[in-house]
Amino acid sequence: MKKNLSFVIALVVTAALAAVPLFVKKDSLLTYLCMILLYVSLASSWNILGGYTGQVNLGHSAFFGLGAIATRLLWFAGWNILLAMLVGGLLAIAFALLIGSPAFKLRGAYFTIGTLALGQILYATVGNLFPQISSMPVQDLISYTLVTRYYLFLAVALITVLAATLVANSRWGLGMMAVREQEDAAESLGVNAFQHKLLALVLSAFLAGLAGGAFAFFQIGYYPQYPFSPIWTLDSTMMAYIGGTGTILGPIIGAIFFVVLKEVLSLNLAEFHPTVFGILFILVVLFLPGGFMGLWKRIKDKQQKKRESMAELSHP
Amino acid sequence: MLKLTEIDTFYGDLQALWGISLEVREGEMVSLIGPNGAGKTTTLQSITGLLRPAKGSITFDGHDLLKVPPDKIVDLGVSMVMEGGRVFAGMTVLENLELGAYGSRARKERFETMEHVFKTFPRLKERLNQRAGTLSGGERQMLAIGRAMMSKPKLLMLDEPSFGLAPILVDAIFEMVKGINKQGVTILLVEQNVRAALELADRAYVIENGRIVGEGSGEALLSYESVRSAYLG
Amino acid sequence: MLQPLAQNIIYGILIGALYGLAAVGLSLVFGVSKFLNVSHGELLMLGGYASFWVFKLLKIDPFLSIPLTIIFLLLIGFIFYRLIFSRLIKLEVEKKIQNSLLVGFGLSTILQNVALRLWTADDRSITTAYSGLSFELAGLRLPAVRLISLAISVVALISLQIFLKKTFTGKAIRATVEDWQSASLMGINIHRVYLLAFVIGCALAGVAGTLVSICYSIDPSMGLNWTLKSMVVMVLGGLGSMIGTFVGGIILGVTESATAFFIGGNYRLIAGLLLFLIILIFRPQGLFGTKEGDR
Numbered sequence: 100m101k102k103n104l105s106f107v108i109a110l111v112v113t114a115a116l117a118a119v120p121l122f123v124k125k126d127s128l129l130t131y132l133c134m135i136l137l138y139v140s141l142a143s144s145w146n147i148l149g150g151y152t153g154q155v156n157l158g159h160s161a162f163f164g165l166g167a168i169a170t171r172l173l174w175f176a177g178w179n180i181l182l183a184m185l186v187g188g189l190l191a192i193a194f195a196l197l198i199g200s201p202a203f204k205l206r207g208a209y210f211t212i213g214t215l216a217l218g219q220i221l222y223a224t225v226g227n228l229f230p231q232i233s234s235m236p237v238q239d240l241i242s243y244t245l246v247t248r249y250y251l252f253l254a255v256a257l258i259t260v261l262a263a264t265l266v267a268n269s270r271w272g273l274g275m276m277a278v279r280e281q282e283d284a285a286e287s288l289g290v291n292a293f294q295h296k297l298l299a300l301v302l303s304a305f306l307a308g309l310a311g312g313a314f315a316f317f318q319i320g321y322y323p324q325y326p327f328s329p330i331w332t333l334d335s336t337m338m339a340y341i342g343g344t345g346t347i348l349g350p351i352i353g354a355i356f357f358v359v360l361k362e363v364l365s366l367n368l369a370e371f372h373p374t375v376f377g378i379l380f381i382l383v384v385l386f387l388p389g390g391f392m393g394l395w396k397r398i399k400d401k402q403q404k405k406r407e408s409m410a411e412l413s414h415p
Numbered sequence: 416m417l418k419l420t421e422i423d424t425f426y427g428d429l430q431a432l433w434g435i436s437l438e439v440r441e442g443e444m445v446s447l448i449g450p451n452g453a454g455k456t457t458t459l460q461s462i463t464g465l466l467r468p469a470k471g472s473i474t475f476d477g478h479d480l481l482k483v484p485p486d487k488i489v490d491l492g493v494s495m496v497m498e499g500g501r502v503f504a505g506m507t508v509l510e511n512l513e514l515g516a517y518g519s520r521a522r523k524e525r526f527e528t529m530e531h532v533f534k535t536f537p538r539l540k541e542r543l544n545q546r547a548g549t550l551s552g553g554e555r556q557m558l559a560i561g562r563a564m565m566s567k568p569k570l571l572m573l574d575e576p577s578f579g580l581a582p583i584l585v586d587a588i589f590e591m592v593k594g595i596n597k598q599g600v601t602i603l604l605v606e607q608n609v610r611a612a613l614e615l616a617d618r619a620y621v622i623e624n625g626r627i628v629g630e631g632s633g634e635a636l637l638s639y640e641s642v643r644s645a646y647l648g
Numbered sequence: 649m650l651q652p653l654a655q656n657i658i659y660g661i662l663i664g665a666l667y668g669l670a671a672v673g674l675s676l677v678f679g680v681s682k683f684l685n686v687s688h689g690e691l692l693m694l695g696g697y698a699s700f701w702v703f704k705l706l707k708i709d710p711f712l713s714i715p716l717t718i719i720f721l722l723l724i725g726f727i728f729y730r731l732i733f734s735r736l737i738k739l740e741v742e743k744k745i746q747n748s749l750l751v752g753f754g755l756s757t758i759l760q761n762v763a764l765r766l767w768t769a770d771d772r773s774i775t776t777a778y779s780g781l782s783f784e785l786a787g788l789r790l791p792a793v794r795l796i797s798l799a800i801s802v803v804a805l806i807s808l809q810i811f812l813k814k815t816f817t818g819k820a821i822r823a824t825v826e827d828w829q830s831a832s833l834m835g836i837n838i839h840r841v842y843l844l845a846f847v848i849g850c851a852l853a854g855v856a857g858t859l860v861s862i863c864y865s866i867d868p869s870m871g872l873n874w875t876l877k878s879m880v881v882m883v884l885g886g887l888g889s890m891i892g893t894f895v896g897g898i899i900l901g902v903t904e905s906a907t908a909f910f911i912g913g914n915y916r917l918i919a920g921l922l923l924f925l926i927i928l929i930f931r932p933q934g935l936f937g938t939k940e941g942d943r
């Protein structure tokens with residue numbers, strides 16, 4: 100019953116999002132929606148490894164960047180954009196497989212700083228190898244339409260959220276959550292922690308790679324290093340935490356909140372947007388471990404209890 | 416002198432102590448015995464402030480210990496030797512002893528106290544500038560007790576001081592504990608070595624599954640059938 | 649070939665001293681409280697800006713402004729500790745490292761943003777009358793300010809070492825590093841020890857920042873790399889040994905300059921990070937010297 104309702108809501112939202120370009124003609128608004136969708140993809144893909152599996156990955160931008168760089172090169176070389184993106188995602192997977200077994204030798208915070216270092220290595224290396232700005236060729240600029248980009252971002256976001264939902268509700272998802280809660284205990288129950296972590300990493304990397312591909316298709320000119328910047332990782336992490344890690348809706352809410360807050364602040368505090376977000380993030384880590392979703396659950400539980408005690412009172 | 420009334424202590428959601436009440440009077444040597452996981456260590460840690468009971472009261476010399484911050488409890492004259500001694504392995508014997516007298520009350524008299532400790536544990540004086548980590552097991556336990564004595568305690572609590580030591584050393588340690596008690600220091604001793612603990616003690620408590628299940632003079636408990644069959648084989 | 653290489657190595661040693669100084673602060677905080685404060689690099693940046701502005705506006709010599717920087721960072725450290733880090737104390741070790749790392753990131757985002765808005769993205773460096781001065785030794789150039797900075801780093805380190813070895817408070821800090829429960833039983837107020845170690849760590853970062861702003865340059869986005877370098881050094885030097893950490897700093901400095909010499913200046917950072925990853929992977933557990941009693 101409840102599942103059906105969620106499904107219907109998801110369908111309606113998807114349809115509404117698909118219909119948006121029919122009504123919204125303003126480029127600024129559409130761009131704005133593109134950003135939200137991009138951040139939804141990033142935060143949700145981060146969440147598969149960082150939230151559901153509990154491996155806080157601070158090298159997420161590496162996957163985003165690899166997807167972007169491969170897609171951009173192939174697309175400029177004349178490939179079909181979807182094919183180019185697929186290769187971008189596969190490149191991210193290849194990298195995930197390469198680093199998987201050494202990275203997962205590290206546990207907890209060591210994994211976190213290890214991935215941070217890895218992300219920085221890639222960031223610096225790409226900066227060294229591709230110091231020139233990458234601009235769209237003229238023919239692509241002429242045929243540039245925002246609506247196409249919008250649909251691409253929407254598709255990637257939908258795929259990401261769908262994949263996260265499917266995995267979270269599968270046996271694999273259960274295993275991942277077991278690994279998050281108590282790795283040793285999970286192992287003793289027969290869950291292969293390494294396999295679960297690796298799967299989460301690969302999936303997370305692939306989806307981030309797709310998002311990078313969409314970004315490469317969207318952004319007119321940028322330094323190839325830019326998608327590798329730690330800022331993408333930090334933003335994804337913060338969005339997931341603020342919305343609520345280890346939930347499907349959390350990263351989505353976090354991403355929407357992130358972009359909307361940025362817009363609201365732009366009225367008078369635009370330049371201090373990272374500060375506001377940083378403060379919020381700290382508050383969530385300290386006082387609200389489940390983020391907005393956790394808060395929502397707590398409120399609902401309280402109401403539920405109230406209702407139960409009321410019911411007891413009226414039917415003694 | 417020390418009085419625990421209806422103590423409940425938790426580890427997170429897990430309740431380890433259920434309404435523990437016990438009393439130690441001035442000058443006494445009291446033993447607390449019980450099987451592994453019974454809650455002996457938890458009881459001692461609740462007294463020293465390393466753990467805070469959720470319910471109940473603990474008074475010492477008229478002070479409500481639950482209201483005293485952990486670092487001030489030692490100043491009141493309560494000292495504890497943890498399981499395994501837990502000396503600061505990277506620091507010298509001398510530094511370990513100095514830290515024993517960290518509290519403001521004991522710090523002023525630390526040189527005299529140290530001489531006194533050397534009388535009980537002459538071995539420590541020979542090892543003064545050696546890193547505690549390089550001491551033998553018995554020496555470590557001596558250092559741990561000596562360090563606790565540096566705070567000039569009125570009540571000394573020992574958590575399994577004989578654990579892991581060779582039998583001759585065990586006897587030596589118990590002798591020393593007895594000596595300390597004779598000097599007027601009240602002792603609360605947690606032991607797995609039940610026979611020795613009961614022989615040594617004026618009184619004893621038996622704890623199981625976080626509850627006190629028996630109490631009496633050492634001799635009485637020694638002859639008590641259930642204790643004999645459970646702990647003395 | 650040999651002459652430039654030797655020159656490079658010397659520069660490596662000189663900057664390595666600053667890496668060491670920065671890392672000692674991070675390592676002290678981590679050792680005592682298990683807070684992995686990844687905003688350490690931003691604290692260093694704050695120290696740099698403090699000296700820069702004091703020099704610019706009040707014309708106070710940057711080396712002489714170090715006491716001011718120290719006071720400023722002690723204060724900042726106190727505020728951050730009270731407001732943020734003190735709330736993590738009760739967590740178990742793993743969670744404590746993880747969460748301190750996360751709030752550190754929040755903090756670093758904030759500080760970076762504030763610095764960018766207040767002071768723009770420009771590179772800044774303090775240029776005094778004696779900035780260009782340098783000595784010649786066997787054909788090698790030894791810039792005066794960097795030599796003085798090396799000396800100051802060494803003095804700071806020795807002072808810290810004496811404080812830790814000789815004073816009661818210093819011993820309390822070391823005891824807490826080894827076993828906080830035992831330390832607490834000695835009557836040591838471990839919360840005060842945590843606070844003290846934290847602010848000292850911040851002050852050390854501040855001093856390093858001042859020296860960086862004199863010898864090299866500072867900018868709002870420098871923090872993350874300095875944090876990473878400090879972590880590399882901390883891992884290289886092993887926890888708990890100030891001397892080891894300092895030597896680790898020199899090793900990193902020399903590794904970087906050798907990389908710059910043989911491969912290219914752009915690869916300095918990467919060399920250090922690769923070194924870090926290699927150590928991380930081959931010594932994952934004993935890494936930060938977690939001893940018994942760490943729970």
Ligand SMILES: Nc1ncnc2c1ncn2[C@@H]1O[C@H](COP(=O)(O)OP(=O)(O)OP(=O)(O)O)[C@@H](O)[C@H]1O
Pocket residue numbers: 426429431449450451452453454455456457458607
């Ligand atoms: N840090 C902890 N977290 C959770 N539970 C704990 C912790 N320490 C002890 N316990 C539990 O509390 C109960 C009492 O433990 P305690 O250490 O007090 O027993 P003990 O009588 O000292 O046993 P032993 O003779 O083995 O030292 C046990 O069930 C134990 O599993």
Ligand SMILES: [Mg+2]
Pocket residue numbers: 455456457498574
């Ligand atoms: Mg015990």
